[in-house]
Amino acid sequence: MEFLALRKQDLAVKNNSQLPCDTYKYLTWLKLKEHDVQGSQIRCPRVREGPSEEELFMRGEALMWQRKEKLTERERWQERLQENWENCVNVNLSFQCLGDEFQQNNFHRILRRLIRVERLWLVDNSLTDLSAIKLPRCKELNVSKNHFTSFKQLPKIPQIQHLSLAENNIETLSGLSDLRQAPLESLVLKTNPCEFQENYRLQ
Numbered sequence: 001m002e003f004l005a006l007r008k009q010d011l012a013v014k015n016n017s018q019l020p021c022d023t024y025k026y027l028t029w030l031k032l033k034e035h036d037v038q039g040s041q042i043r044c045p046r047v048r049e050g051p052s053e054e055e056l057f058m059r060g061e062a063l064m065w066q067r068k069e070k071l072t073e074r075e076r077w078q079e080r081l082q083e084n085w086e087n088c089v090n091v092n093l094s095f096q097c098l099g100d101e102f103q104q105n106n107f108h109r110i111l112r113r114l115i116r117v118e119r120l121w122l123v124d125n126s127l128t129d130l131s132a133i134k135l136p137r138c139k140e141l142n143v144s145k146n147h148f149t150s151f152k153q154l155p156k157i158p159q160i161q162h163l164s165l166a167e168n169n170i171e172t173l174s175g176l177s178d179l180r181q182a183p184l185e186s187l188v189l190k191t192n193p194c195e196f197q198e199n200y201r202l203q
Helices: 002-016 020-024 053-059 073-083 101-112 176-181
Strands: 090-092 119-121 140-142 162-164 186-188
């Protein structure tokens, strides 16, 4: 009976599908077959992997699930080369919906590889701490609409020139001195609690 119920649910999803591309909506660009696009060639890739099989069943989207194939060591290396994060200069990884821990871990794995990035947007990703990440060449970083509470939770950005932390939860300007060694030209802190501090502008 349970199998029949699931089968009916699958058919209902199939019949109610609005677009032919629905079965691809949870795929990352890297999982699409027969292409040679590299990470350094795209500006705003989807890197968040799709929900688990169980979650898709709960949503009534079981047909969206694509069985994960076990990759050989060679295939894993080829995939790493195709990602090519080490050669990315301008990257927008905003709005990735990183709700699960495994999503966040994969996201941090990618950030650790962005050793040449100069312009990076990470808007609205529910990020809380990137202090273990080093972005040695980053000149522009936008981490607006996240959950940072302190400057100490930012990545290491020695070359930063433009930094946006709008709409976070930074309560104090403590730690701001760490950025004084960088060639910082603009800092956006609007809609943070620290705006209400006495002498905020002066500091």
